[in-house]
Amino acid sequence: DAMVIQNPRYQVTQFGKPVTLSCSQTLNHNVMYWYQQKSSQAPKLLFHYYDKDFNNEADTPDNFQSRRPNTSFCFLDIRSPGLGDAAMYLCATSRYARGRNTEAFFGQGTRLTVV
């Protein structure tokens, strides 16, 4: 059974039209991440939550926002998508506990197309 679920798998949005990607987890992990991955590149961390604490990467554009209403769900909002935001968006979870950190578990990703 899938443990990190992303919806939708494919999303087409218009230039400038707000879009929301969703992620849910059944692992009860305290950390959730959003990564952006462009073709032939490594995943790039946009931000992550440690419980309710939001941690934004310094180079993440203001156009990207996130919400985590509870442990299980996390959303990525792109307020005004540009052509350069077309990418695969990966949600991941992990447990943080010093001395017992886990690996990250990834969802299947949402491939975003901007037209």
Place this chain on the structure above:
Amino acid sequence: AQKVTQAQTEISVVEKEDVTLDCVYETRDTTYYLFWYKQPPSGELVFLIRRNSFDEQNEISGRYSWNFQKSTSSFNFTITASQVVDSAVYFCALRMDTGNQFYFGTGTSLTVIP
């Protein structure tokens, strides 16, 4: 600062050959974790292995084996008798015991030719 380097961008091998993917990392922390992930064309990152910094024992799982050497800051991954299904991009990653971030290398694209 933390950094992961995968110097091999692309590798092609013929089926049944052995192949080693290199990973070199940098950190000043004494406790950290190393990982390998596989990303097939479908896009999902699949976890393969985790290694703790205090455990230098090498590991073998079927056709996969991992060689962790702290002295050279390397965590290399070997596939024995490669198969077409092994074709994917492989990422090495690093995580500190004190933090939540995963530092990914740039990945190695492996193509296994039938």
